[in-house]
Amino acid sequence: MGNAIGALVTFILGLASGFFIHAVSMKVSFKQGAITNKIKVYDALITNWVTMRNYVFSELRASEVTDELNRKYDNLYGESQKFIGEVMLVCDDSNLGMEINSFNESFYRTQWYGMSDKEANDKMEVVKKEAITLIENMRKDVKDCSRLERGDFKHMLRGFIKQEKNRNKIKKTKIISFMIGAFLFVCAFFVPNAEEFPLVLNLFAKNYTNGSEALYKLTDNSIPENEKIITKKDKGFETLAGAYYSKTIGVTAGIGSDDDGKVINFKGITGNVHDAGTGYRGNFVQITLNNGHRGTVISSVIELYLDKLLKNRLMFLQKWLFIVGLLSFVISGISKIRDECK
Secondary structure (H helix, E strand, C coil), X not given: CHHHHHHHHHHHXXXXXXXXXXXXXXXXXXXXXXXXXXXXXXXXXXXXXXXXXXXXXXXXXXXXXXXHHHHHXXXXXXXXXXXXXXXXXXXXXXXXXXXXXXXXXXXXXXXHHHCCHHHHHHHHHHXXXXXXXXXXXXXXXXXXXXXXXXXXXXXXXXHHCCCHHHHHHHHHHHHHHHHHHHHHHHHHXXXXXXXXXXXXXXXXXXXXXXXXXXXXXXHCCCCCHHHCEEECCCCCHXXXXXXXXXXXXXXXXXXXXXXXXXXXXXXXXXXXXXXXXXXXXXXXXXXXXXXXXXXXXXXXXXXXXXXXXHHHHHHHHHHHHHHHHHHHHHHHHHHXXXXXXX
């Protein structure tokens, strides 16, 4: 049982570790893509500002302003607006996005052609300082995106959370899962006492109950000896035959260990016996094979086989009750984590 619990714990830890590693790798991959997009958008926007600055001094202030010049300047502004939209999409800091947009509007709407050279140069110096401050904030935004924070892990856990309309269902599932887990754990602890509950044995250890009933028929001295026989059509025959085929009952008196005959019936022999050689006490049971060979075995030896059969079955049942119960607790725990992360 200890090995089974250890294997179960290892399995659960493996699942949790696998999910965690997968979630982290997906998050890192997403952040790598986000960093690439940020750098691409910020670089394009900065390049556009530089182009606008050069256009201001090389075109708007170097010659008479015409509709054609204004259209070209508007085209540059239109390009910047496209980049502003992309900034709003990739920038995690909404305030930074608004500051970038405000700076871009201020830059475009400045009446450059109505200024003197000194005024234009002074104004451009102010614009450059504002742009440098924004660029530093852009760099910080990219840098912040390169590390995992607590909010990222909460975001990964929120992947389990359904929409608002399903939250009541999640809470209900959590309670039901916990109750099922608790019930199964209690049942698992009572499994060793299952012999006191015939209904449980009939449900989960049918071979044992059928075999026990068949053996009782063979060994009950109140039953006439001519009726104490179990054939293939009787319940429990396959279980008793399994005891013979598995060699659990040892070398049967009168049948060689290498005899390959198939069992066709079991017959009880009335009267208690005691095997002084082995210490076993019980009734003799005669085994008849399809090749005509016959042998005998003491009923208490078959009882040992049946007890071992029951023990193995109960251990199997107990193990799975623990596993399913633990999984129910895990489901309940995940539901609780979901609620805490909302």
